[in-house]
Amino acid sequence: MNAPSQHMLYFIGVGGIGMSGLARYFSRHGAQVAGYDRTPSELTNELQREGVEVQFNERVELIPQSFRDADPAQVMVVRTPAVPLDSPLLKYWQDKGARILKRAEVLGMVTRDRRTVAVAGTHGKTTVSTMLAHLLTAGGVPCNAFLGGIAVNYGTNVLLNDAAQVNVVEADEYDRSFLQLRPSESIITAMDPDHLDIYGTPEAMFTAYTEFAALCTGRMLVHERIAARFADRADAMSYALDGTSVPRAENVRVENGTYVFDLVAEGQLLKGLVLGMAGRHNVENAIAASTMALHLGVTPEGLRSALASFRGVSRRFETRLRTASKALVDDYAHHPVELDACIGSARELYPARHITGIFQPHLFSRTRDLAADFAQSLSKLDALVLLDIYPARELPIEGITAQWLLEQVPMAAKHHSTREGLTELLATMPLDVVLTLGAGDIDRAVPAVERLLNQQAVS
Numbered sequence: 001m002n003a004p005s006q007h008m009l010y011f012i013g014v015g016g017i018g019m020s021g022l023a024r025y026f027s028r029h030g031a032q033v034a035g036y037d038r039t040p041s042e043l044t045n046e047l048q049r050e051g052v053e054v055q056f057n058e059r060v061e062l063i064p065q066s067f068r069d070a071d072p073a074q075v076m077v078v079r080t081p082a083v084p085l086d087s088p089l090l091k092y093w094q095d096k097g098a099r100i101l102k103r104a105e106v107l108g109m110v111t112r113d114r115r116t117v118a119v120a121g122t123h124g125k126t127t128v129s130t131m132l133a134h135l136l137t138a139g140g141v142p143c144n145a146f147l148g149g150i151a152v153n154y155g156t157n158v159l160l161n162d163a164a165q166v167n168v169v170e171a172d173e174y175d176r177s178f179l180q181l182r183p184s185e186s187i188i189t190a191m192d193p194d195h196l197d198i199y200g201t202p203e204a205m206f207t208a209y210t211e212f213a214a215l216c217t218g219r220m221l222v223h224e225r226i227a228a229r230f231a232d233r234a235d236a237m238s239y240a241l242d243g244t245s246v247p248r249a250e251n252v253r254v255e256n257g258t259y260v261f262d263l264v265a266e267g268q269l270l271k272g273l274v275l276g277m278a279g280r281h282n283v284e285n286a287i288a289a290s291t292m293a294l295h296l297g298v299t300p301e302g303l304r305s306a307l308a309s310f311r312g313v314s315r316r317f318e319t320r321l322r323t324a325s326k327a328l329v330d331d332y333a334h335h336p337v338e339l340d341a342c343i344g345s346a347r348e349l350y351p352a353r354h355i356t357g358i359f360q361p362h363l364f365s366r367t368r369d370l371a372a373d374f375a376q377s378l379s380k381l382d383a384l385v386l387l388d389i390y391p392a393r394e395l396p397i398e399g400i401t402a403q404w405l406l407e408q409v410p411m412a413a414k415h416h417s418t419r420e421g422l423t424e425l426l427a428t429m430p431l432d433v434v435l436t437l438g439a440g441d442i443d444r445a446v447p448a449v450e451r452l453l454n455q456q457a458v459s
Helices: 017-028 042-049 065-069 088-096 103-110 125-138 174-180 202-215 224-230 280-295 300-309 336-349 364-369 371-378 402-406 422-426 446-458
Strands: 008-012 032-036 053-055 075-079 099-102 116-120 143-151 156-159 166-170 185-188 220-223 236-241 248-255 258-265 268-275 318-322 327-331 355-360 383-387 414-417 433-438
Touching: 008 017, 008 065, 008 088, 017 032, 017 042, 017 103, 017 143, 017 156, 032 065, 042 053, 075 088, 075 103, 088 099, 099 103, 099 174, 103 174, 116 125, 116 202, 125 143, 125 166, 125 185, 125 280, 125 300, 174 202, 185 202, 185 280, 202 224, 220 224, 220 280, 224 236, 236 280, 248 280, 258 280, 268 280, 268 300, 280 300, 280 336, 318 446, 327 336, 327 446, 336 355, 336 371, 336 433, 364 371, 371 402, 383 402, 383 422, 402 414, 414 422, 422 446, 433 446
Parallel strands: 008 032, 008 075, 032 053, 075 099, 116 166, 116 185, 143 166, 185 220, 220 236, 236 248, 327 433, 355 383, 355 433, 383 414
Antiparallel strands: 143 156, 248 258, 258 268, 318 327
């Protein structure tokens, strides 16, 4: 695909997982790309290594001179919904008369001229879209992919192939972004209430998903739990673990620490498929990704090989350490349903082991809206360390704190900690299997937790 007529693009929030993917896409297609983000990260480091100029201060004079000197009609500015309207950079480009688009609008533009599979859902979409991209790539169906996480097999969140036959896109429901897409096929993994700060009510969120489904012109795969909401779609197929849905998984088991299952899909029974990624919930994700891959032309033999070689997504049930006496799993889970899935999978992989969870709530509004569900999910741990709420785009809400949530969790072995004081607290606790959970900056604490567990494992 060619870059648009604008050959200069400036990204406000370029370090975000979705924004960085688009920035890479345009840079690799010959456009001049620059942008701003609040803090350096591995993603911004990668962008800079690939020739994208990144500034970490909102001072207008730090915008590259070539952009400031250019005809504003030749500059496309891309922003995320999280960028405040009073951003000095946004105001600068508005005053200059540059074209300003949301990330979702640009993603919609670049996927218009090729068959596109959009993967939506309040959880599971990153894993399913990344798995599908790998199954297609390894299975001989070249694709482009715009992902919401780092694919471990490729070390990146964007796959680009000049021979691509299909796009794989993660469709984000936040700010109704997925309504900018025009998919030929789609997968909807879940519709548990979330982003109520945007939608107001669960029903309003469900309506947005219905609108998204209406944009899809072909095959839809939807999880069995939500299939009734799409009963009017003749081309909608429900999938599930076990049950009577087709596609489905059967005979799911753990062999030598690996999930193995049989797949009923596309008129076939594929026995003994090995999933190269841990977690029972990821078997469910594999049903959707595998069925769509077969639909798009991957052979059963190609699927078997590709599924076994899939190494997962960074921070999606990612095993960081596994010894005879210690284990560390890092997961992005930030919704009660995701916590249930992660803790449940850990129980299955590590039966009769003591599981400590370190959870950083994400957003004051989500913590407030789903507090009772969070408390119930977290109580399934043997021990809990609750970190302070990560605010992301929000200002604090009076009375909504980590301590407030902790008091609602019905368990005895529970603690509150700052991220900075975490390892000091953990050193006083009996640790066996540890889960680090959350979508904020808890990932910055994971290396120190890993070092502590390694030290304990050899002492």
